[in-house]
Amino acid sequence: MALVVQKYGGSSVADASCIKRVAQRIVATKKAGNDVVVIVSAMGDTTDELLDLAEQVSPLPPGRELDMLLTSGERISMALLAMAIANLGHEARSFTGSQAGVITDSTHGKARIIDVTPGRIQEAIAQGHIAIVAGFQGVSQDTKDITTLGRGGSDTTAVALAAALEADVCEIYTDVDGIFTADPRIVPAARKIPRISYDEMMEMAACGAKILHLRCVEYARRFDLPIHVRSSFSTKEGTWVVSDPYTEGTEMEQPIISGVAHDRSEAKITVVGVPDKVGEAASIFKTLADAEINIDMIVQNVSAAATGRTDISFTLPTADAQTALTALKKIQARIGYESLLFDDQIGKVSLIGAGMRSHPGVTATFFAALADAGVNIEMISTSEIRISVIVEQDGVDAAVAAAHRAFDLDADQVEAVVYGGSGR
Amino acid sequence: MALVVQKYGGSSVADASCIKRVAQRIVATKKAGNDVVVIVSAMGDTTDELLDLAEQVSPLPPGRELDMLLTSGERISMALLAMAIANLGHEARSFTGSQAGVITDSTHGKARIIDVTPGRIQEAIAQGHIAIVAGFQGVSQDTKDITTLGRGGSDTTAVALAAALEADVCEIYTDVDGIFTADPRIVPAARKIPRISYDEMMEMAACGAKILHLRCVEYARRFDLPIHVRSSFSTKEGTWVVSDPYTEGTEMEQPIISGVAHDRSEAKITVVGVPDKVGEAASIFKTLADAEINIDMIVQNVSAAATGRTDISFTLPTADAQTALTALKKIQARIGYESLLFDDQIGKVSLIGAGMRSHPGVTATFFAALADAGVNIEMISTSEIRISVIVEQDGVDAAVAAAHRAFDLDADQVEAVVYGGSGR
Incomplete structure (x- = not known):
């Protein structure tokens, strides 16, 4: 008997019939002998x-009240799922x-989990019940106010609770079959990755x-908890995210590039x-x-000897660009830089693979492929x-x-389906 | 400075613009120097x-989960009101x-309040904040599960919290101007009652x-807490419900019939x-x-000497009739009664007035008025x-x-407006 934690996103419980279908899947897992x-x-x-609704009432609602409002969403879906x-x-x-013991800091809208005390969940399991927990939400340690975890919050709830309960696996249900070697909308020959390491998945x-x-x-x-990303629309195996996907005994050979x-x-x-003075950057x-x-990549040009000046470029989320530009304008006089350039017509392409540690030619192959495709590299x-x-x-x-x-990731046959975004 | 508890029903917060209007009223009360x-x-x-939604998922949802679902309703309205x-x-x-300390028993769907521990509300008031509390809901003492109070639940929350906080008044806002001497849809000359006693109001x-x-x-x-029933659409005085509405100093003379x-x-x-044997009834x-x-009125005929049998009639909520008939059918053989008659085409008309204690002729006047109107009395x-x-x-x-x-309640001029039902 295993303890299985399952997470279903918003699209998996979009209406009453979806909820009934998810309920059947949960009951099947229970019937198979699992908690x-x-x-x-x-x-x-x-x-x-x-x-x-919030916007109709207030242009800038207080974070505490916005969290109180939004958490009613999971309250509805979880009660309906329990009924089903x-x-x-x-x-x-x-x-x-709060009842599940998800304790957070007080940062409304993007609270961080600081402890999980799942006493009531353990009690429910011990009584043979299926426990349904609201994702995305917690209660602040200091003020006992309701908080939300921000983007990716429900997945984080699932993993945190699974870790606290010492679950055998955390299954993340989504509307695609797993993690693919590339976005199938761009690369129709992309393949589902059967197993991937935490490090690669984080990258x-x-x-x-x-x-x-x-x-x-x-x-x-951190807790060495296996995640199984899979589709709620099929029973196929999805992608396992684990600490070491290429141990002996698995038939897989480690690829140079995972995705x-x-x-x-x-x-x-x-x-x-x-x-070009110490401390300006x-x-x-x-x-x-x-x-x-949050800054991502940074490039500083070599200083031109004639002027004693240099250019510093960095990338950041486009959503933060206006704030950044405003902040930088304020320090122009003090720093003495000449001007600001802004470009949101860029994209980042990344190769990820634990195998590149032992294969020195990866960069050369990658850059050659880009050159052949006529794509110019702006930053690295x-x-x-x-x-x-x-x-x-x-x-x-x-x-x-x-x-x-270039890295032989293309499948012989197209297997991918639609590649969607995650919910919360 | 007074502590004022205000209750707004569902029709007062039906949409964003209603919520903003209620917010203004609340702020005006605060600005007038009240908590x-x-x-x-x-x-x-x-x-x-x-x-x-619940019905789409399950024909007979568990009470615990139905309460969890329904309580999301107040969560939404209270957060929006706080934002406004x-x-x-x-x-x-x-x-x-739960946060407001409304402690109930575990009867899901119609829980009873058994304690109110409003520490967090008192703290909020002490900090100069306006506290917004979800009506209709509490948390069970034994299981710490979310409960709902059933019909009239939000009014009960308001009165219970006002009593625990030792508030000066509990204002119940509704869509009519107060309590009337009769339903103005039936009696256009009905008048608003300025003050009425708890006992009369209960009747x-x-x-x-x-x-x-x-x-x-x-x-x-029980807590001698004044209730002020008034309209959320006007600033007119409504109806005060108090222990003794006719004390000296008020200009009102006690009417024989209040309504x-x-x-x-x-x-x-x-x-x-x-x-007709001992114990059959x-x-x-x-x-x-x-x-x-719940049985309301009961009438037992005098036993017919020839047969040794009698008829027992009683009234009950029509919604419970099917359950009652089924239960009675089951004991027919044991009791030995002959048959059951059912009539849902009845109505109850009641005269209420503390003044009738000292005016013996009320019944005679009432029955004469009914006779003149051609209405036959079935039970009393x-x-x-x-x-x-x-x-x-x-x-x-x-x-x-x-x-x-007949009791001179008709107003000289029609003052009543539409007479609506209460919310929860």
């Missing part, structure tokens, strides 16, 4: 509808994040793969003519950090298991396809 | 929509029933006046030919009590301050109008 804990998101468009399971003759109990998530959120994979790695990720959501800012990035802006950054390049946005599709082909 | 605690129901049709108040520059904090509520629920008036009487109530929601069952009513059916019951009669349903309007006129 089952289910984490559920709000139904379909509920969150957007609630946000729309009861209707199939099994006992189910729904629990809010994938950080580089634009939308199925799993970075936070949830980080959490799983090609891409991201169109970043923009590039260039600070032109920065005086630090001052610029301190300003951006104070404005709570690397980690031990990743190479990312910034290219012009119109070149992203060609770059992804070329890289996928 | 304010607000109890709010779910928006307009939310509860019905949630019930509809914040938007007017005042601090508001919303609290669930009115028990006899079909729908503005305040019996439970909430009972609760207010005429009517109720079309009851049915009559007659058990025909019951053997007890056995019948024990059976009905076991089926959790009385309390110290009430006379109720069962008449055929088609005669209800005429009976109410005749009684209202």
